[in-house]
Amino acid sequence: MSREAGKFAERRASLLARMEPGSVAFLATAPESLRNGDSEYPYRHDSSFYYLSGFAEPESALALVAASNDKPAQAILFCREKNPEREIWDGLRHGPEAARAEFGVDAAYPIGSLDEKMAELLAGAPALYCRLARDERLDAQLRRWLDAVRAKGRTGITAPPALRDLVPLVDEMRVVKDAGEQAIMLRAGQISAAAHRRAMRAARTGVFEYELEAELLYEFRRSGAQFPAYTPIVASGANSCILHYNANDRQTREGDLVLIDAGCELDGYASDITRTFPVNGRFSAPQRELYEIVLAAQAAAFEAIRPGNTFHSAHDAAVRVLAQGMLDTGLLNRDTAGSVDDVIASKAYMAFYMHGTSHWLGMDVHDTGAYRITEHPDKPSRQLAEGMVLTVEPGIYVRPAPGVPEQYWNIGIRIEDDVVVADGAPRVLTDEVPKSVDDIERLMAEEA
Known part of the structure; x- marks a missing residue:
């Protein structure tokens, strides 16, 4: 054998x-x-x-x-x-x-x-x-x-x-991945990271979303991945506020952000990356402000991913940072929303962040395994263990609405990476895509 x-x-x-x-x-x-x-x-x-x-x-x-x-x-x-x-x-x-x-x-x-x-x-x-x-x-x-x-x-x-x-x-x-599975997922993450970098370099005002999708798919297949792990999301402008948008047919305009959620499947295992960047290569002040909040929320979530912590610890950590940012920027009115604790308790943050921060990742992009201990009457979140693989993907999505500052309208931001629960800090499988403001602008200034 x-x-x-x-x-x-x-x-x-x-x-x-x-x-x-x-x-x-x-x-x-x-x-x-x-x-x-x-x-x-x-x-x-x-x-x-x-x-x-x-x-x-x-x-x-x-x-x-x-x-x-x-x-x-x-x-x-x-x-x-x-x-x-x-x-x-x-x-x-x-x-x-x-x-x-x-x-x-x-x-x-x-x-x-x-x-x-x-x-x-x-x-x-x-x-x-x-x-x-x-x-x-x-x-x-x-x-x-x-x-x-x-x-x-x-x-x-x-x-x-x-x-x-x-x-x-x-x-x-299937919840805990062995060393061989992790190695495949690391390679899938590297291929997907290269595809995201390629799309960033190809971006320019006036490009169609499908042109950026083509860059992704080319890099996936060129590097040996068999399939996209799911239908790629290439969402520009107001489309970035549609969580599962995948028409990918809009022409970008000056000042747009582009949100790309895409990953390849390699040898039966998925990757899942999201990056958000300005199509013209430079973040505006409002875009940068919200982007930095989401990036800080992801960093807080990373800190919560430790063996023995619960699965939902990362979400709780991210939500606290996002809620504070929503109050600081005026997306939520302090007079009516109250304190950060009030915002979390009332779930007022869900007007701008309506999904979870993580899901299991493996052979399926939303992989198998329970998130809660179902036999317990209160169904508490399960504990993380070494070898589990999950995504970390906080976001903020601002649709035009009364009382919402106009400078933030139609800004949708999500930052997503794939991590392995490990002893100490999680092992990030998808860190070859830049995600700080300076690193993104630097990459996009390079020749395609």
């Missing part, structure tokens, strides 16, 4: 150890999807399936059987058969025999035998772990398997009496 296959085998063993003896877990990869006509979207595997198998082909599934008594654990892969004719059109298919050898599973079968084999595996199993009530197609498939086993009840064969959700088990495994 190769070292790479061994990594996935270790993950499967870890999951199997969490399962009831003799039980079966089932996980299918993502289906292919038509874009239009007979043209498909670029295929992207299911993250949790890939996390456990390392197998990236469509039409594949994984069954895990936990050890019981004298029976060892088993990992069984289902995949497409070899098909030389289709491989001419679509590329390599491993086929069951090669997949078993290359990916370190105990057995591999054609995907066409899935119904038959799963009915065999489920006979007498005490529990079935699967994704519950998340996919109607899979739910129907599970019913067929269970019905097939129940039909043999008179022979003494029993269907699993318990159905258990597989998702929380795998999600929690």
Whole structure:
């Protein structure tokens, strides 16, 4: 077994150890999807399936059987058969025999035998772990398997009496990233950082948002990333106040800020960076004033990211700085909003900062894992631990409104980096993009 296959085998063993003896877990990869006509979207595997198998082909599934008594654990892969004719059109298919050898599973079968084999595996199993009530197609498939086993009840064969959700088990495994995962995410962050620098250098008054998006996508692919991790946001002027704007079709004007939220996906792992900069290369006084507040909020959030602190500590730290800045600039009126504590308690800051400061990052850009300890009656924020990876992305978004100083209208600012929780200060994976006012203006003054 190769070292790479061994990594996935270790993950499967870890999951199997969490399962009831003799039980079966089932996980299918993502289906292919038509874009239009007979043209498909670029295929992207299911993250949790890939996390456990390392197998990236469509039409594949994984069954895990936990050890019981004298029976060892088993990992069984289902995949497409070899098909030389289709491989001419679509590329390599491993086929069951090669997949078993290359990916370190105990057995591999054609995907066409899935119904038959799963009915065999489920006979007498005490529990079935699967994704519950998340996919109607899979739910129907599970019913067929269970019905097939129940039909043999008179022979003494029993269907699993318990159905258990597989998702929380795998999600929690994915929250902490090992050294190999962190290395991929660091490289993804470096590629994305280079793309952001490229876009900053290409910016000028009159450029279209899509031209800057093209610079990002070029750098992603040129550097070996397979996909953007999500649809890039290139938002200029008033568009910077739209959190998930992605039309990217406006022509920039003199004095605009440009907010770019974009990251690549490399080898199945996402990066996620946001930078905000003046299209003409120089911040105006109001832009600089709000920008410095957001930057200070991010620095405060970094200080709160320590093993043992809670996930929401970073958000709380950022909000306190942002709230103070909103009072200092007059975005919030002291006479009506009160003190910083009052602003936080009433959530008045949400008029200008309406999202969280962090989310998990990994194989998905909004990665798996709970943010709160759900079994606790008060659902407190969970503690951070070394190896967790999260974003830090405070912002301020000022839409025109009565009572809001006009010099700040249509200024939207977000600054986002990806960090690994580490002993002491967090390890920033995306620090190769400038973010101080002086460093941004210096970079944008360089020749593209």
